[in-house]
Amino acid sequence: MQQSIEEYIVALAQRAKKASRQLAQLTSAQKDAALEAMAQGLEANTAQILVENAKDMAAGRENGLSAALLDRLALDEKRLAQMAEGLRSVKALEDPVGEVEGMVKRPNGLLIGCQRVPMGVVAIIYEARPNVTSDVAGLCIKAGNAAILRGGKEALHSNLALSKVLRDALKGTDCPEDALLYIDQGGREATTYLMQLNGLVDVLIPRGGAGLIQHVVKNATVPVIETGVGNCHVFVDETAKIDQAIDIVINGKTTRPAVCNALETLLVHRSIAAEFLPRCAQKLKEKGVEIRGCQRTREWIPDALPASEEDYATEFLDLILAVRVVDGLDEAIAHVQRYSTGHSECIVTENYSNAQAFLQQVDAAAVYVNASTRFTDGFEFGLGAEIGISTQKLHARGPMGLKALTTTKYIVYGSGQIR
Amino acid sequence: MQQSIEEYIVALAQRAKKASRQLAQLTSAQKDAALEAMAQGLEANTAQILVENAKDMAAGRENGLSAALLDRLALDEKRLAQMAEGLRSVKALEDPVGEVEGMVKRPNGLLIGCQRVPMGVVAIIYEARPNVTSDVAGLCIKAGNAAILRGGKEALHSNLALSKVLRDALKGTDCPEDALLYIDQGGREATTYLMQLNGLVDVLIPRGGAGLIQHVVKNATVPVIETGVGNCHVFVDETAKIDQAIDIVINGKTTRPAVCNALETLLVHRSIAAEFLPRCAQKLKEKGVEIRGCQRTREWIPDALPASEEDYATEFLDLILAVRVVDGLDEAIAHVQRYSTGHSECIVTENYSNAQAFLQQVDAAAVYVNASTRFTDGFEFGLGAEIGISTQKLHARGPMGLKALTTTKYIVYGSGQIR
Known part of the structure; x- marks a missing residue:
C-alpha cells in the first residue's frame, strides 16, 4: 500500500516522539557517549560522505548555484574534522537537563520546584549547509531531544550520508537511533505537514533566509522560534x-x-x-x-x-x-x-x-x-554553541544555546495536600 | 471616510506599540501609582459598572445562557471590590523588569548581561468573564506592557465600562492611557487581523475553552502561548x-x-x-x-x-x-x-x-x-498572581505570573571591540 506524504511525516514524528521519551531518561554520560560515537562516525566515514557531497556539488554547479552557495555546500576533510570537533565541544558543555531551580516550601508543606527538562521533539528546517546537520543533531541530543531535520534539497546527498553515518554511530550507544531523523522525501508538502503536527513536534526552528522564515511563520501551527533576520x-x-x-x-x-x-x-x-x-x-x-x-x-x-x-x-x-x-x-x-x-x-x-x-x-x-x-x-557570548539567533521575544532571545532547547516542568512533592 | 476593520485593528495596535515604548521606561513606582489609580477607579465607579453589567446579564438571560455562564458574567459590589484588591496585590508584587541576570566579562573585555524587559504589546482574547479585564490589565501594566483586550461578546457592556473606567484612571498618572485598549468592534474578523499583526503584537494569549484556543493556534501568526486545556x-x-x-x-x-x-x-x-x-x-x-x-x-x-x-x-x-x-x-x-x-x-x-x-x-x-x-x-505556586496556565513548552510552562509577561535582551558594554 502506498504511504501518503502525510502518513510518512506522522509516522516519522511518532518515531521521534518515542525516541524523545527514551532520550529524556538518559544520563549526561550516556548522551556524551552518543556524541563521541557520532564524532567518531564522521571521522571514520569521511571518504564516503565526501563522495556524496561531490554529487551535490556537481549538481549545484550544473544548476548555476552562486559561488557563495557552493562554498556553503562544500565539504572537505577539514570541514568534516571541524564538524566532529563541534560534536566534541557540545559533549564538553554542561548538561542543562535535570537542574531544579528555586524549589520552595509552600505554607501548606508542598515542596514545589521548577525542573529543567528536554523539549521533546525539535524540528529544524534549514538551507543548503550540510554542517548544520551534525551541529544541530549534537545540540538536540545533548539537551535530550529527538531531532527531525530537513535541509535544502541542494544538499540532499550530503545530508542523507551524514544522517546515515550519525544514526549508525548511535547503534552502539544507549541513545536511540531515532534521536535523529532526516526527512528524505515529500518536498515542500512534507515540511508543511511537519509544521502542523501539534502534539508531536514540540518546537520548530527555521534556520535560513527571510523567505524560509516567513514561510514557516505563516504556515506553522506548532510553536516556532524565529531566527536570524538582522537589519x-x-x-x-x-x-x-x-x-x-x-x-x-x-x-x-x-x-x-x-x-x-x-x-x-x-x-x-x-x-x-x-x-x-x-x-x-x-x-x-x-x-x-x-x-x-x-x-x-x-x-x-x-x-x-x-x-x-x-x-x-x-x-x-x-x-x-x-x-x-x-x-x-x-x-x-x-x-x-x-x-x-x-x-x-x-x-x-x-x-x-x-x-x-x-x-x-x-x-x-x-x-x-x-x-x-x-x-x-x-x-562569542560564551554559550559554547549555538542553535540559532532568536529574533522573537518568546522563550529565547538572541543567541540560543543548549538551554534554549529545554523547557521546565514543575515537580511537586506532597504528603496528602488537598485544596 | 469609512475605516475598515483591518485599519481599525492596525491603528489600535500601533497605539499600543507606542504606549508600550513609554511604559517600558516607567519606574516601578510610576507603574504602581497607575495600578493604585486603577483600583480606586473601580471603587469610585462601581455603580456605573454594575448598571452596564446588568445589561449584559439581562441579555444573557434572554439568550438562555447557562447558570454557570451567568455566574461568570455577573458582577456585584463584592466582586468589584475583589477586582480592586487584585490590582493592589499585583501592585505589591516585585517588579521583574530591569534585573540583569548573570552579567559576564568575556575574555575580550566585553561585559555581557541578560536584562529582563517587557514584552511590548500583549494581546489577550478571553471569554465572558469581566473580572479578567482588570486582572490582565493590571498584570500587563505591572510588567511594563501595553494590553490589547478582547472579551466575549456576552460581556461587552461590562468590559467597555471597565476599560473606560481603567483608562480614565490612567489619565492622572505617568502611564499612558493606551496601555489598555479594548477591541470594541469588528467581531471575529477583528480578532483574526489581530492574530496576524507580526511586529506589532509581541504575544497573544488566548484564555478560555479548547475551541477558542484551537482557533487561535490555527490562525495566529504572532507568537502564542497556549493555555488551559487540562485532561x-x-x-x-x-x-x-x-x-x-x-x-x-x-x-x-x-x-x-x-x-x-x-x-x-x-x-x-x-x-x-x-x-x-x-x-x-x-x-x-x-x-x-x-x-x-x-x-x-x-x-x-x-x-x-x-x-x-x-x-x-x-x-x-x-x-x-x-x-x-x-x-x-x-x-x-x-x-x-x-x-x-x-x-x-x-x-x-x-x-x-x-x-x-x-x-x-x-x-x-x-x-x-x-x-x-x-x-x-x-x-498556590507562590507567583502572587496568574495570567493563565501554559500547556505549551515554549517560554512559559504551568502557571504564568509577571515574569512570563517579560522577555530579555542582551546588553553589551564595550570599549571598541571588533571581531
Missing part, C-alpha cells in the same frame, strides 16, 4: 571616538556581509558627520562597499547613491550600506524603532547618558555600546 | 494510602469541576482496586459524580457506565470521571503519555522509586506526588 544599525553619536567608530562600522559591514549580525544601516549625528563621514566612506570604498545615503550624507560623500525608504528597510547581506544623518539620539532611536528587526543594534558614544538611554530604549535581542554587532553569536 | 490524571499506585488517595481524587474531581486543573481520569493499580475502588466510588457518588470505567473497574463498581476511548481523551469539565485499572506504573505512565494534555498529573504512592519515576517520566507542566492537581495555580 542591524550602528549609531555614531556626536561624542564618538572617530577611529573607534570607523573600526566598528568596517568590522560590522565587511567581515562577513552575508550573516545576520552584519551591519546594514549607519546613523550619524549631524555634528560629527563632517569629520566622520568622509573618512569612514574612504575606508568603506577601499573594502568595496557601496554607500546609499540620505541628502545630508551625500553632502559629505558626494558619490554615494541616494538611499530610498526601501534601502533602510533592507537586510542587504551584501557589501551595501545605507547611511543617514540624524539630528540626535532621539531621531536615531526613532529610526531604529521603525526599521529594526530586533537583532543587534549599537551606539558608538563617549556620552554616558546617551549610552544608557540607547541600551534602555532600544528593543532588540542585543544592544551594544562601543562594540561591533558581529559579536551576536553563541560562541 | 488531568491521578494514578493510585498499589502502595497508596487509601484515605489519602480518596481525598486527592475527591478534591481533584469535585471542588471545581469546570476548571482546567480538575481531575478527569483516575488510574488504579489492579492490586489495590478491590480495596480502593468501592470506597472511592461511594464518596464520588455522594458528590454526584458519574463514573465511566473500563471492564476491570466495573467489576468493583458494578453501576459504573462503560468508558469509551473517547472518554479517556475528554476534558469533561463536569462531574464525570473516567476510571481505568492498570497493571502497574508502566501502564499508568503509558496511558498518561497517550491522553495527557500536559497540564497536571499525579501519582499517589508510598513507593519511593515509583514516585521518582513518575516525576521523571511524565511530561507535563506540573507533576505531583501525593497532592491534588487542583494546586496548579499561580497563587
Whole structure:
C-alpha cells in the first residue's frame, strides 16, 4: 500500500516522539557517549560522505548555484574534522537537563520546584549547509531531544550520508537511533505537514533566509522560534571616538556581509558627520562597499547613491550600506524603532547618558555600546554553541544555546495536600 | 471616510506599540501609582459598572445562557471590590523588569548581561468573564506592557465600562492611557487581523475553552502561548494510602469541576482496586459524580457506565470521571503519555522509586506526588498572581505570573571591540 506524504511525516514524528521519551531518561554520560560515537562516525566515514557531497556539488554547479552557495555546500576533510570537533565541544558543555531551580516550601508543606527538562521533539528546517546537520543533531541530543531535520534539497546527498553515518554511530550507544531523523522525501508538502503536527513536534526552528522564515511563520501551527533576520544599525553619536567608530562600522559591514549580525544601516549625528563621514566612506570604498545615503550624507560623500525608504528597510547581506544623518539620539532611536528587526543594534558614544538611554530604549535581542554587532553569536557570548539567533521575544532571545532547547516542568512533592 | 476593520485593528495596535515604548521606561513606582489609580477607579465607579453589567446579564438571560455562564458574567459590589484588591496585590508584587541576570566579562573585555524587559504589546482574547479585564490589565501594566483586550461578546457592556473606567484612571498618572485598549468592534474578523499583526503584537494569549484556543493556534501568526486545556490524571499506585488517595481524587474531581486543573481520569493499580475502588466510588457518588470505567473497574463498581476511548481523551469539565485499572506504573505512565494534555498529573504512592519515576517520566507542566492537581495555580505556586496556565513548552510552562509577561535582551558594554 502506498504511504501518503502525510502518513510518512506522522509516522516519522511518532518515531521521534518515542525516541524523545527514551532520550529524556538518559544520563549526561550516556548522551556524551552518543556524541563521541557520532564524532567518531564522521571521522571514520569521511571518504564516503565526501563522495556524496561531490554529487551535490556537481549538481549545484550544473544548476548555476552562486559561488557563495557552493562554498556553503562544500565539504572537505577539514570541514568534516571541524564538524566532529563541534560534536566534541557540545559533549564538553554542561548538561542543562535535570537542574531544579528555586524549589520552595509552600505554607501548606508542598515542596514545589521548577525542573529543567528536554523539549521533546525539535524540528529544524534549514538551507543548503550540510554542517548544520551534525551541529544541530549534537545540540538536540545533548539537551535530550529527538531531532527531525530537513535541509535544502541542494544538499540532499550530503545530508542523507551524514544522517546515515550519525544514526549508525548511535547503534552502539544507549541513545536511540531515532534521536535523529532526516526527512528524505515529500518536498515542500512534507515540511508543511511537519509544521502542523501539534502534539508531536514540540518546537520548530527555521534556520535560513527571510523567505524560509516567513514561510514557516505563516504556515506553522506548532510553536516556532524565529531566527536570524538582522537589519542591524550602528549609531555614531556626536561624542564618538572617530577611529573607534570607523573600526566598528568596517568590522560590522565587511567581515562577513552575508550573516545576520552584519551591519546594514549607519546613523550619524549631524555634528560629527563632517569629520566622520568622509573618512569612514574612504575606508568603506577601499573594502568595496557601496554607500546609499540620505541628502545630508551625500553632502559629505558626494558619490554615494541616494538611499530610498526601501534601502533602510533592507537586510542587504551584501557589501551595501545605507547611511543617514540624524539630528540626535532621539531621531536615531526613532529610526531604529521603525526599521529594526530586533537583532543587534549599537551606539558608538563617549556620552554616558546617551549610552544608557540607547541600551534602555532600544528593543532588540542585543544592544551594544562601543562594540561591533558581529559579536551576536553563541560562541562569542560564551554559550559554547549555538542553535540559532532568536529574533522573537518568546522563550529565547538572541543567541540560543543548549538551554534554549529545554523547557521546565514543575515537580511537586506532597504528603496528602488537598485544596 | 469609512475605516475598515483591518485599519481599525492596525491603528489600535500601533497605539499600543507606542504606549508600550513609554511604559517600558516607567519606574516601578510610576507603574504602581497607575495600578493604585486603577483600583480606586473601580471603587469610585462601581455603580456605573454594575448598571452596564446588568445589561449584559439581562441579555444573557434572554439568550438562555447557562447558570454557570451567568455566574461568570455577573458582577456585584463584592466582586468589584475583589477586582480592586487584585490590582493592589499585583501592585505589591516585585517588579521583574530591569534585573540583569548573570552579567559576564568575556575574555575580550566585553561585559555581557541578560536584562529582563517587557514584552511590548500583549494581546489577550478571553471569554465572558469581566473580572479578567482588570486582572490582565493590571498584570500587563505591572510588567511594563501595553494590553490589547478582547472579551466575549456576552460581556461587552461590562468590559467597555471597565476599560473606560481603567483608562480614565490612567489619565492622572505617568502611564499612558493606551496601555489598555479594548477591541470594541469588528467581531471575529477583528480578532483574526489581530492574530496576524507580526511586529506589532509581541504575544497573544488566548484564555478560555479548547475551541477558542484551537482557533487561535490555527490562525495566529504572532507568537502564542497556549493555555488551559487540562485532561488531568491521578494514578493510585498499589502502595497508596487509601484515605489519602480518596481525598486527592475527591478534591481533584469535585471542588471545581469546570476548571482546567480538575481531575478527569483516575488510574488504579489492579492490586489495590478491590480495596480502593468501592470506597472511592461511594464518596464520588455522594458528590454526584458519574463514573465511566473500563471492564476491570466495573467489576468493583458494578453501576459504573462503560468508558469509551473517547472518554479517556475528554476534558469533561463536569462531574464525570473516567476510571481505568492498570497493571502497574508502566501502564499508568503509558496511558498518561497517550491522553495527557500536559497540564497536571499525579501519582499517589508510598513507593519511593515509583514516585521518582513518575516525576521523571511524565511530561507535563506540573507533576505531583501525593497532592491534588487542583494546586496548579499561580497563587498556590507562590507567583502572587496568574495570567493563565501554559500547556505549551515554549517560554512559559504551568502557571504564568509577571515574569512570563517579560522577555530579555542582551546588553553589551564595550570599549571598541571588533571581531
